[in-house]
Amino acid sequence: MAAATPAPFTSPLAEALAPALLERFGRYVRVGTQSDRDSETVPSSARQFDLARVLVDDLLALGLADARVDEQCYVYATLPATIDEADGPVPVIGLIAHMDTSPDAPGDGVEPIVHRAYDGGVIELPRGGTVLDPERMPDLAEHIGHDLVTSSGDTLLGADDKSGVAAILTAVAHLVAHPELPRPTLRLAFTPDEEIGRGAHHFDVEGFGALCAYTVDGSEVGELQDxxxxxxxxxxxxxxxDVHPGFATGKLVNAARLAAEVVAALPTELTPERTSEREGFIHVYxxxxxxxxxxxxxxxxxxxDELLAAHxxxxxxxxxxVVSREPRAHATVEIVPQYPNMRTFVDEFPEVTRAGELAIEAEGLVPLRTAIRGGTDGSQLSAMGLPTPNLFTxxxxxxxVREWASVQEMSAAAATVVRLAEVWTTPEFRGASR
Structure with missing residues (x-):
């Protein structure tokens, strides 16, 4: 197959940010940070502190003197504003990404591989027999010419959400290097345990002190999710x-068989693999x-919410x-709320999404207002009083183990964060309040 023409960057700024972003991303994904659903500690895995300390060192090196990690593995830092209060209010805007990676695939020993100017063919990774096939992965087929980053095939890559972490740090480094660029006060936070739904549980919203915030934790370029x-x-x-199987006649009540019957009895049309767009599901994992x-x-x-309750x-x-067919069996069902739809809370402060749209447009992109078939830290943070929509990565x-990221698109995310800082210094947004 002939070599592909390298894909263009979304802007000269994004192209200028790409080398530093790729270097940061490569360092961060090599640090194992999987969270643990079965753990009751905070954070759920001590390894998340390894990346937290790296981020604190990087932030301190950029001159963010208050950078710190607390005892629950939340990293906080402040980039002071370059605009003057004499010219109007100085907003405080938050930027958030999560440090942990999913426990759903191996996450230790990540070795990122950069595939320059992807030619549109099948990518055979060196380990695990992992293959990235554009015929089965439509998103991949749309990225001919992009510089793609994958793992070596036997681990996930960690783009969720170390691409967001790298984008924020890269944008901050650029803003530090260019104090002539207008910016509000930026509050940064990097959270643990987002992948297991606990990322906001110990977030210090009051101490964070932001008017609103953005998680950088999406996917497709241009996404703005509220x-x-x-x-x-x-x-x-x-x-x-349970009794000995040799003496089980008329006595054994097999809980394993009952569990299998319950799973089989759930409607197949209400599973993740059979639903799309705004349809909900029950997922036995x-x-x-x-x-x-x-x-x-x-x-x-x-x-x-009514459909959620119905499920x-x-x-x-x-x-x-199922269980009532066997009177000697007993079953309990515990259903615990995890996070709410952020839309209700974000809609109360429309400026937060409007500023995001303008930043994406300033990067030369068309904003994609999509609903997330999942959740982010922003779901809980919005309910906690901090409106927090989500930007792409x-x-x-x-x-x-098929996870991949586009260097061009990660750089566009970093550039969008730079644009976002400027948007919040314009007259339309400086006086915004809740």
Whole structure:
């Protein structure tokens, strides 16, 4: 296959930021930071402190003297404004990304590989038999000429969300190097445990002191997301009656079989693989089963709170119908709220999304206002009083060993953050208040 023509950058600024961004991204993804769903500690894995300390050192080196990591692994720092209060209010705007990576695929020993000017063909990674095939990955087919970054094939890459971390740090470094550029006060935060839904649980909103914020945790270039799923987690526990199988006739109540019947009885049309766009789902992601006791873990998602509740009721009814056939069995269903749809809270402060749109347009892109079939730290932070929509990063195929990122798009994300800082210094936004 003939070599592809290198894809252009979205702006000269994005092109200038690319080398430093790629260097930072390569360093950050090599630090293992997987969170742990089964842990009750904060953070859920001590390894997240490894990247937190790296980020604090990088921020201090840029001159952000208050950079620190707290005992719960939240990194905070401030980049002072270059505009003068004498000319009007100085907004405080937050920039947020998460440090942890998903526990859904191996995350230790990441070795990033840069594929320059992708030619549109199949990419065979050197480990794990992993193949990136554009016929099966439509997003990949749309990135001919881009410089792509992948893992070596046996781990995830970590673009979710180290591309966002690198974009923010790269933008901040540029702003520090160019004090002539107008900017508000920027408050930075890098959070642990976002991938397991706990990223905002110990976030110091009051101490952060921002008017609003942006997570940099999206995917497709140009995305500006102000709506997420509402989410709940479900745990089904089934208790059977275990006896020796040789003496089981009329006595054994097999919890493992009952758990299998529950999963099989859930509607197939209400699964992630059968739903799209604004349709919600029930996703069973883990089953631990023995004859005496079985546990089913699931997540429940929908954009509509009433439909979310209906999905939970359906799960309860399904469990009751299956388990009630065996009077000696017992089952409990625990459904716990995880995060709300951010839309209600963000809509109360429309300036936050409008500024995001203008920043994306200033980078020469068309804003893509999409709803996230998932959640971000911004879902919880918005409900906690900090309106926090989500910006793109240029990463793709998250949570898998096929994960990849475009250097051109990551650089566009960093450039958009620079543009965003300037937008918040314009007369339209300097006086915004909530």
């Amino acid at each position: 709506e997420t799923f509402s989410a709940a987690g479900a745990t089904v526990t089934i208790v059977g009656h 883990d089953v631990q089963a023995k004859a005496a006791r079985a546990t089913i873990h699931a997540i429940i998602r929908d954009f509509d 939970g009721d359906l799960l309860r009814r399904t469990v009751d119908e 240029g990463g793709h195929e998250f949570h898998s």
